[in-house]
Amino acid sequence: MESRLSESLNKLVGRLESWLDTIIVNLPNFILAIIVFLLTYALGRVLKKYAKRGLDKVVKQKSISNLLSNILAIAMIILGIILALSIMNLDTALKSILAGAGVAGLAVGLALQGSLANSFSGIFLAIKDIIQVGDWIESNGYAGKVQEISLRSTKILEGDNNIVVIPNRTVLDNPFKNFSYTKRARVSLACGVAYDSNLRKVKQLVVDSLTERFETDDKSPVEFFYQEFGGSSINFITRFWVEAKTRKEIMHVQSEAILLIKEVFDEHDINIPFPIRTLEFDKSLVEALPN
Secondary structure, three states, X not given: OHHHHHHHHHHHHHHHHHHHHHHHHHHHHHHHHHHHHHHHHHXXXXXXXXXXXXXXXXXXXXXXXXXXXXXXXXXXXXXXXXXXXXXXXXXXXXXXHHHHHHHHHHHHXXXXXXXXXXXXXXXXXXXXXXXXXXXXXXXXXXXXXXXXXXXXXXXXXXXXXOEEEEEHHHHHHOOEEEOOOOOEXXXXXEEEEOOOOOHHHHHHHHHHHHHHHHOOOOOOOOEXXXXXXXXXXXXXXXXXXXXXXXXXXXXXXXXXXXXXXXXXXXXXXXXXXXXXXXXXXXXXXXXXXXX
């Protein structure tokens, strides 16, 4: 019994001595691995700080700029872990970790396919200038002012003060109109005048009044076109450019133009006729009617 116990103790001491030798031999690598990891961690913090400053100038949404800078910092930390394991000659453990991470990443990617698509779409929208916070847009049947572009959705405030939340992927996958993408907008108005009107005078009055009121230039003059001989009027359309970024501004200009044209027509006795319908009856039917 004593011999067995002595043999076991000798094996334990031998194993501990073997571990101690291994630790002493690999101690420089272990220290170097710790130093490399700490350096990459510190470098990740520094890169995150400066990346955040740079991204804030490009990306207007704080949540997305924070995410991108955090991703950069995490990538540096992962790189530090890989280098540290490689220095400690733990290639087998490193391969196992990378293989497990690949399988886990594939599973997560398949499970969160829709969410990831919305996230990447949100990053694209935030980086590009096609849509920015404060723009007035029409998308998927809704129109309003962009309130927020997050990783998952775009929020717009409609004219009736309702908030509409649209997934980012839906915004990119479907046509949308951004009224604020350009500083100028073309306003179109349709109207009609009586058949006995002086058509050349009508055209001159409309063009002169709109040119004076909305300060158009030679590069984008007021356009005026007669379109058809209508049932009770000769119809025309006029188009002109104004400085406007939102749908509300365009509607305000349209309203002002209608008021101006009506005042000019009233001043020069030009009639905008009501729709008129003429009914003709057979003479025999009229004679058959009782007196």
